[in-house]
Amino acid sequence: MPIAAERAQNIARVLIEALPYIRRFTGKTIVIKYGGNAMTEPHLKDGFARDLVLMKLVGVNPVIVHGGGPQIGQLLKRLGKATEFVQGMRVTDSETMDVVEMVLGGSVNKEIVNLINRHGGAAVGLTGKDGDLIRARKLLLRRDASDTTVLETDIPELIDLGHVGEVESIDAGVVDMLVSGNFIPVIAPIGVGADGFSYNINADLVAGKLAEVLHAEKLVLLTNTAGLLDSAGELIRQIDAAGVANLIQTGVIFGGMLPKIRCALDAIQAGVNAAHILDGRVEHAVLLDLFTDEGVGTLIRRR
Numbered sequence: 001m002p003i004a005a006e007r008a009q010n011i012a013r014v015l016i017e018a019l020p021y022i023r024r025f026t027g028k029t030i031v032i033k034y035g036g037n038a039m040t041e042p043h044l045k046d047g048f049a050r051d052l053v054l055m056k057l058v059g060v061n062p063v064i065v066h067g068g069g070p071q072i073g074q075l076l077k078r079l080g081k082a083t084e085f086v087q088g089m090r091v092t093d094s095e096t097m098d099v100v101e102m103v104l105g106g107s108v109n110k111e112i113v114n115l116i117n118r119h120g121g122a123a124v125g126l127t128g129k130d131g132d133l134i135r136a137r138k139l140l141l142r143r144d145a146s147d148t149t150v151l152e153t154d155i156p157e158l159i160d161l162g163h164v165g166e167v168e169s170i171d172a173g174v175v176d177m178l179v180s181g182n183f184i185p186v187i188a189p190i191g192v193g194a195d196g197f198s199y200n201i202n203a204d205l206v207a208g209k210l211a212e213v214l215h216a217e218k219l220v221l222l223t224n225t226a227g228l229l230d231s232a233g234e235l236i237r238q239i240d241a242a243g244v245a246n247l248i249q250t251g252v253i254f255g256g257m258l259p260k261i262r263c264a265l266d267a268i269q270a271g272v273n274a275a276h277i278l279d280g281r282v283e284h285a286v287l288l289d290l291f292t293d294e295g296v297g298t299l300i301r302r303r
């Protein structure tokens with residue numbers, strides 16, 4: 001077969017393969033967490049934006065929650081301010097909170113919005129303050145034996161991380177309005193407390209809760225590993241809650257993967273159909289995951 005004809009056949013095959021998936025996901029909401037570590041090379045960012053525009057065109061409703069941990073770290077470094085993580089959470093004093101708000105609500109959010117719009121989409125950027133989207137409360141972590149954190153509460157077994165929050169409630173009215181107006185919402189993980197203070201929330205936690213509240217079909221977590229890896233560094237294709245508990249206990253899951261996996265489990269236990277951890281370094285990872293038979297990354301199952 002001539003090369004041009006063979007190419008045309010391949011394109012037709014790919015489109016036909018996508019058809020049942022398009023049918024399945026049309027009209028459904030997919031919450032995608034775009035991790036700061038996945039936002040690296042320009043061609044990957046362009047590919048991600050194109051994937052979203054295509055999804056929207058075939059009737060799927062992507063809602064983006066982004067991170068920006070490395071980008072916050074870079075600005076803090078330029079300002080000469082040290083930063084520390086405990087159980088995957090950044091200890092956030094009020095100066096750090098100002099930087100977090102500038103980077104997440106400002107530069108990172110607007111870069112993603114601009115990227116999507118340049119590829120023909122219509123994105124609108126928000127933080128959890130807009131439309132009172134994310135109500136936060138202070139997060140107090142339970143101390144484990146390995147913690148040597150300086151900041152402490154009056155209760156010795158709890159660790160106070162400053163302006164770090166968890167989601168208290170989500171009022172998705174503004175997101176629903178944007179989705180029904182055919183916009184792609186791009187959300188920075190900053191919440192507001194009853195005290196009016198801003199809270200820095202791990203983006204995975206926001207994505208998980210938002211997927212629950214929006215009754216999303218799927219939660220996709222894009223990061224900088226092939227997915228969840230086992231003790232030998234091999235990709236785990238599927239795992240359930242018991243498997244995850246075992247990997248946490250044996251220290252195979254640590255650091256930034258801890259909040260990610262916990263929120264994936266919470267989301268599926270709350271009724272989201274599937275949670276996937278995907279490799280954001282793979283071009284078009286989201287499209288491959290959604291519209292092809294190829295399995296990329298790790299699927300977190302209910303049982």
Ligand SMILES: Nc1ncnc2c1ncn2[C@@H]1O[C@H](COP(=O)(O)OP(=O)(O)O)[C@@H](O)[C@H]1O
Nearest residue numbers: 035036037223224225228229252253254256257
């Ligand atoms: N079992 C594991 N499998 C894969 N990555 C893991 C695992 N345990 C810990 N990690 C770490 O978690 C990181 C992903 O979390 P994080 O750095 O917070 O990414 P993101 O910015 O995408 O949220 C990986 O780069 C890896 O260093």
Ligand SMILES: CC(=O)N[C@@H](CCC(=O)OP(=O)(O)O)C(=O)O
Nearest residue numbers: 035036067068069089090202203
């Ligand atoms: C409390 C906490 O740790 N908040 C995160 C918020 C950004 C984030 O989650 O970014 P990634 O998804 O890129 O890691 C932080 O300050 O880094």
